[in-house]
Amino acid sequence: MSTRRPEPEEGSGLPHLWRPTGPVELDLVRESGWRAWPPRLPEQPIFYPVTNEDYAIRIARDWNVQHDGAGFVTRFEVDAGFLRRYPVRQAGGRTILELWVPAEELEEFNAHIVGEIQVVHEFRRTSSSAVEGR
Numbered sequence: 001m002s003t004r005r006p007e008p009e010e011g012s013g014l015p016h017l018w019r020p021t022g023p024v025e026l027d028l029v030r031e032s033g034w035r036a037w038p039p040r041l042p043e044q045p046i047f048y049p050v051t052n053e054d055y056a057i058r059i060a061r062d063w064n065v066q067h068d069g070a071g072f073v074t075r076f077e078v079d080a081g082f083l084r085r086y087p088v089r090q091a092g093g094r095t096i097l098e099l100w101v102p103a104e105e106l107e108e109f110n111a112h113i114v115g116e117i118q119v120v121h122e123f124r125r126t127s128s129s130a131v132e133g134r
Contacts, residue, residue, distance in 0.1 A: 014078070014079070015051075015077065015080055015083055016076070017077070018051070018053050018074065019056065020050070020057075020064055020071060020072070022072070023068055023069070023070050024068070025037075035110070035113060036113065039103070039107075040103035045102065046100050046101065047100075047101040047103060047109070048099060048100055048101070049076075049098070050098050050099075051088055054095060055095055056073045060072055060073045064123070069125050070122070073120050074117050075118050076116070076117040077114045078112050078114065079112040079114060083099070083112075086101060087099075
């Protein structure tokens, strides 16, 4: 598994991260005022945002929709200096890149989110079991 650092988005100085999520987690993000990710469940020791929008889309569309009936891709920015503590991990192919944030560090991670968490893609199962996105 290779590791790298997140790169800042051009012009902003802040790296964009993406997180594919289902409706339950998205409701909890909404309840936070779009400012924080909810605590992990006991069986979820790692919070893993991804560094590639296409990878996030694939997970939301192909996994979340199948398991939850809907999948969402969120985008957010985190202070670049803080992110340096989390190397980017290649979890599969060249574009399957994630940060691994231990669950016990998520509250501190949330404190370094800059601005709001935004929903940028939404996928839902249609009545014919096909996936519809916007």
